[in-house]
Amino acid sequence: MGIPTNIITGFLGTGKTTAILNLLKEKPEDENWAVLVNEFGEIGIDGAILTDQGALIKEVPGGCMCCAAGVPMSVAVTALLRTKPDRLIVEPTGLGHAHKVIATLTSSQFTDYIDLHATIGLVDPRNLSNEKYTTNQNFIDQLAISDIIIGNKVDQCHVSDVDAFNDWVTDQTPPKIFSQLVKQGQFPIDLLDIPRRDQSPSTEVAAHHHEHAEQEPQFELPPNQTHIRKENRGQGYFSCGWIFGSEVVFDFDDLFSVLSDITAERVKGVMNTTNGCYAFNVSHGVVSVNETSLEGFESRIEVIDSQLLPWEQLEDVLIKISNLNQPS
Template sequence: MTTAKTPAPRTTLNLISGFLGAGKTSAILHLLRHHPAGERWAVLVNEFGEVGIDGGVLEDAGGGIPVREVSGGCICCTGAMNLRVALTRLLREVRPDRLLLEPTGLGHPAGIVDTLRDPWLAGAVRLGNIITLVDPSGFSQERLEQSLIYADQLSLADVVVLNKTDVAPEERIRALEAHLAGLYPPKLAVVRTTRGALDPALLDLEGRARPGGAFTPVQPGAASAEAACPLTTPGLPDHGQAPQADTARGWCFPPELIFDRKGLEALFAAPPFHTLTRAKGVLRTGREWQRLDWAEGRLEITPITWRRDSRLELIAPEDAVPDWTDVETRLRAVTRTG
């Protein structure tokens, strides 16, 4: 009789991203000093230049925690193969419980998330919270408009850490917090800190209700097996408080599910979708992900950096509530598994 092997536990990988000078290395050093004694950690650092600096700093101060470098290119794009090789080697040699991955501040970390969905890596690594550090002193609407990388790092993050708040002007801090509060999907947390003093609990933080938005439970049968998908659109009531007409509904879908963009456009051009009061979502449409926004009878679909999951929230008028089971069936009819 053959006994089935128990799958090896996956390594939890946390991206520690942020623009140049935001304090990523300081934050990782703080995390290493406060990591649980019973856990095996490792660090993988990507430096854009040929000569690595941060890796040496981390290794020297890391108290014996293994540190590896990927130098000479951004692992978000041109260095993706180097990332696969370095990750594979580190996982096999160290077998860490947790891996902190610091990409260069010049890169788009969304490319790393795409790489982690490689079949072998997906079986070995579980993507934990993506932490983005930002120096509020450099925040402005002009910078958001001029730097796609800067905006993308804020959009992709699960948790945003406002670092160096002891030297940043209060008006810049509040402006950044206001911008982050308006992003969709909302963040698990936005916290202030100094000198990279990052609370290790943020690495595994799970969210439901958040200030300014009510949690919308996922409907039975609509969620992925990967438990939590916190839907928190401000103004969209949760189902514990929803009106009797049941006018609001939200779904989460696993990242492996791919939506056909033309199929989505066709859905919103016909009933019951074209009678909706409001629709908002982030959906994977292939290698790319899109933000969907429906208001006043107009559909807008624009690129977004989000990579965590696909999610969609709909609000119908009280006098035209659709059959939500039929709506879900129609949604799933324009998907395929990637």
């Protein structure tokens, strides 16, 4: 019998990582879970956030993990399966090709090792009325392959957004197995045990254009540098990420102010601050902050937007609000 596995998909900013954090907090104490995280950016923010919950984490940063003939994903899945987890959660990038992820997990390579359950798709109901999302093929595909639809962030939605969600779910053919409106990514853990619909995605998936960066190992901070920066682009989006050494500390209030002013579509970070180590999450102009128990951690921040932003200028601002700006 294969390891119970779920894909939790959704576009940028829908709350996938928060949902997985909630699930990890609710998992049975005697179970060991593994999480495969894929991010469009090069830094690997989600892995750091999830590691704080004690799960075994593998990351495939730098684009859609199903590309490069599926090698990065297959290697990561195999490594996690060797640890014999009680459950595997797969979080593809919000800009990834969800069909390809299912095709890999249901391929002959993993048939004897993975029992793929229902795919859970998160959506921000506000996006269902926004042409920027409804015309994006990844957005469409991610919801199409989801067996279960979770309308997240309902507490931030208007009545019209809720109506749009309910109308969308009603119109789906074939119908979804289950749907629910929630806030803060909190949905019942029992949904993970629902079987997936009978599909054969491995024979249905067409090739797609590899516009984003080539897959490569996650880069590390050289011992003689205080920080490094790396960029990625593809599918109409641009990303830039930084790693700062564990000796670098950011002024908490200044950092919160800077993140509040960034107009990018998506910002994530795990940062050492004057108040401790915090996870920052910026979506729709709202900054969410959660304290972590990480110590001696290298700060990481990633910015994603549909426009190319002045990365050099942002880097200067980050340095200015850190102890790197203080006289030695």
